[in-house]
Amino acid sequence: MVESSPYQHQRNIPEPALRRLPWYLAYIKLMKKQGESYVSSTQIAKKINVSPTQIAKDLSYVNISGKTRVGYEIDQLIDVLEEFLGFRFVHKAVLFGVGSLGAALLADSGLEQYGLKILAGFDIRDEIVNTKINNIPIYHTDEFIEKNQKTIKAEIGVLTVPADIAQQTADYLIEGGIRGIWNFTPFRIRVPEDIVLQNTSIYAHLAVMFNRLKQLPK
Amino acid sequence: MVESSPYQHQRNIPEPALRRLPWYLAYIKLMKKQGESYVSSTQIAKKINVSPTQIAKDLSYVNISGKTRVGYEIDQLIDVLEEFLGFRFVHKAVLFGVGSLGAALLADSGLEQYGLKILAGFDIRDEIVNTKINNIPIYHTDEFIEKNQKTIKAEIGVLTVPADIAQQTADYLIEGGIRGIWNFTPFRIRVPEDIVLQNTSIYAHLAVMFNRLKQLPK
Numbered sequence: 001m002v003e004s005s006p007y008q009h010q011r012n013i014p015e016p017a018l019r020r021l022p023w024y025l026a027y028i029k030l031m032k033k034q035g036e037s038y039v040s041s042t043q044i045a046k047k048i049n050v051s052p053t054q055i056a057k058d059l060s061y062v063n064i065s066g067k068t069r070v071g072y073e074i075d076q077l078i079d080v081l082e083e084f085l086g087f088r089f090v091h092k093a094v095l096f097g098v099g100s101l102g103a104a105l106l107a108d109s110g111l112e113q114y115g116l117k118i119l120a121g122f123d124i125r126d127e128i129v130n131t132k133i134n135n136i137p138i139y140h141t142d143e144f145i146e147k148n149q150k151t152i153k154a155e156i157g158v159l160t161v162p163a164d165i166a167q168q169t170a171d172y173l174i175e176g177g178i179r180g181i182w183n184f185t186p187f188r189i190r191v192p193e194d195i196v197l198q199n200t201s202i203y204a205h206l207a208v209m210f211n212r213l214k215q216l217p218k
Numbered sequence: 219m220v221e222s223s224p225y226q227h228q229r230n231i232p233e234p235a236l237r238r239l240p241w242y243l244a245y246i247k248l249m250k251k252q253g254e255s256y257v258s259s260t261q262i263a264k265k266i267n268v269s270p271t272q273i274a275k276d277l278s279y280v281n282i283s284g285k286t287r288v289g290y291e292i293d294q295l296i297d298v299l300e301e302f303l304g305f306r307f308v309h310k311a312v313l314f315g316v317g318s319l320g321a322a323l324l325a326d327s328g329l330e331q332y333g334l335k336i337l338a339g340f341d342i343r344d345e346i347v348n349t350k351i352n353n354i355p356i357y358h359t360d361e362f363i364e365k366n367q368k369t370i371k372a373e374i375g376v377l378t379v380p381a382d383i384a385q386q387t388a389d390y391l392i393e394g395g396i397r398g399i400w401n402f403t404p405f406r407i408r409v410p411e412d413i414v415l416q417n418t419s420i421y422a423h424l425a426v427m428f429n430r431l432k433q434l435p436k
Contacts (some may be wrong), residue, residue, distance in 0.1 A: 018429055022422040026381040026404040033382055048406045067239075073345055087429030104322035114421045115428060155431065163244040180431045182423070186244040188266045192297055194434060198427040203305075203332045204240040205400070209416040210304030210333060211236055213373065213398045216412060 004116075013061040020058050023048055025081045032074050040071030040144050083087050087115045092154040094178070097161030098123040098138050101184060101202075106133040107160060141169075145176040156180045163187040225411050231279040236303075238276050241266050243299045252293050258289030264428045310372040312396070315354050315379030316341040319402060319420075323376060324351040337370050359387075363394040374398045381405040 005039035026038050027047055041055040048055070059072070062084045066072040082088050095102055098121045106121055121138040123129060129140045129213065139147060148154055157173040159166060159181055173181060180196035183189055186204060191197045225316050245265055246257050253262065259273040266273070277290070280302045284290040313320055316339045324339055339356040341347060342384060347358045366372055375382060375391040377399055384405035391399060398414035401407055404422060409415045 013429070015426060018426055019422050022404045022419060022425055023361070023406045026384075027406070030382040030405070049408065085425040086432070089428070091428060091431070100326045100328040104326040107325065108318045109321040110318040110421075111424075114424055116424055156427070166244075166371045172267040180427050180436060182427060186240045187248070188241045188245070190267065196427055196430040198423050198430075198433065200418075200423045201237075201240060201419055203328075204237050205416050206329075206332055206334055207240055207303040207305070208233060208236055209374070209398050209400060209414055210307070210309060211231070212414040212416075213309070214304070216397060216414065 002159075017058040017061060019053075020048075020050060021062070021081055021085055023050075025078065025085070028074050028077055028081075032078065037074055037090065038067075038070045038072065038075055039077070040066065040142070043071070074083070085115075087113075089115055090117050091115050091156055092152065092155045093118045093156035093158055093182075094152060094173075095121045095136075095158040095160060096123075096141070096144075096173065097159065098125075098128050098133070099160060099162070102158075102160035103133055104161060105184075106136050117155065118158065119154055120147070141172075144172070148176045148178075149162065154178065156182060159183045159185055159189070161185060191203065235276040235279060235291040238268060238272075239267075239280070239299055239303055241268075242273065242277070243296065243303070246290075246292050246295055246299075250296065255292055256285075256288045256290065257292055257295070258284070261289070271375075302334075303363050305331075307333055308335050309374055310370065311336045311374035311376055311400075312338045312362070312366065312370060312372045312391075313354075313378060314341075314359070314362075314391065315376060315377065316346050316351070317380070320376075320378035321351055323378060323402075324354050327352065334374065336376065337372060338365070359390075362390070366394045366396075372396065374400060377401045377403055377407070381404060 003025055009183055024044055027044055031039055041052040044055050045052040062080050064072060064080045093116050095106060095118050102121065106118060120139045121133065121136055122136055122144050124141050128138050131138050157178040159169060161169045163185045166185040167189050170181055170189045170191060174195055181191060183197060183199045186201050242262055249257055259270040262273050263270040268314055280298050282290060283297045284293055311334055313324060313336050320339065324336060337352055339351065339354055340359045340362050341356055342359050346356050349356050375396040377387060379387045381403045384403040385407050388407045388409060390400055392413055399409060401415060401417045404419050
């Protein structure tokens with residue numbers, strides 16, 4: 001039986017492997033810029049601090065094969081990785097909570113290069129509703145469900161509201177058809193099993209860095 | 219022998235515990251807002267999806283003790299956690315690479331509320347050097363070492379340069395006296411042992427979310 005999806009095999013990629021793929025991608029893009037055409041897992045390993053065996057295993061989840069002695073063809077590996085990681089497909093998103101971090105993310109056009117297209121922001125504050133940031137319109141939160149079902153049709157919700165309304169906002173996003181929540185709040189929201197939740201608590205990362213800095217010898 | 223530092227004990231907190239503390243902080247701040255005065259680890263556990271035993275153990279690293287039956291005093295726990303996590307101390311930082319994400323982080327005044335004060339941005343592009351974002355001055359990269367040693371005296375460097383110059387920029391930051399690097403690039407930079415490195419690759423998080431979304435039943 002022939003598989004119709006070329007990505008059938010990726011269903012099984014473990015998360016740690018998936019998280020390492022962008023590192024390889026960043027490094028081989030650098031090599032390409034330096035004029036290289038081929039790269040071996042041993043070369044990547046030297047720079048990335050991951051064993052060549054692990055790299056070869058991680059890359060076995062994507063649809064590419066290296067050649068003995070020369071390794072992977074760089075252009076092809078970049079194509080395959082970007083495709084595999086979803087960076088070349090447009091994922092429609094909305095953002096909730098146009099405060100300091102939310103406004104910053106709307107202004108970051110880098111996200112679109114990585115496949116996340118934020119089509120609208122939502123907030124409740126009069127001074128921000130019906131304005132635009134980086135040409136992205138901001139609407140009132142109350143308009144979300146109707147707008148998302150009729151026109152926006154976003155699948156991803158970026159959550160940058162105050163932590164104390166994170167859970168109720170997440171519930172509301174799901175009610176409006178969102179299937180994946182990118183949670184930037186430090187609040188541990190809960191979602192049903194069929195909803196994807198990605199936590200990116202940059203303030204927790206800050207705390208770890210502060211703590212380690214304190215432990216350095218002066 | 220009496221310990222001079224009240225935070226002597228925190229040297230031993232494991233990173234997973236440290237990463238959970240901001241979740242507890244966010245939740246008890248919400249409880250405070252709802253008018254509560256005391257919280258037990260069982261109550262936190264119900265909301266956060268971490269066992270009460272784990273929470274009690276995590277909180278044993280910070281300088282607080284709960285009372286039988288009533289639990290922890292909320293105001294005190296907030297104070298102790300914010301202090302412990304370093305959110306109440308000003309950590310001086312500089313930011314390298316005032317592109318899309320870099321400019322967004324300069325504009326995010328939320329970071330300062332969590333103890334990170336970015337005093338200057340650095341870039342090489344004429345159109346941005348000698349401008350300001352959110353009242354933070356942007357200087358030419360070449361000026362960094364002198365400025366940091368004489369006036370800025372930052373300990374933390376936020377790295378938002380293009381991935382292909384991440385390593386050389388990190389080396390330069392360290393040369394200028396930076397002891398902690400917050401790496402937002404997808405590049406796996408390497409640093410000496412006495413330098414703290416915190417990787418926050420938001421694009422890797424995106425890749426994980428995209429991948430999981432693809433696996434959802436339609």
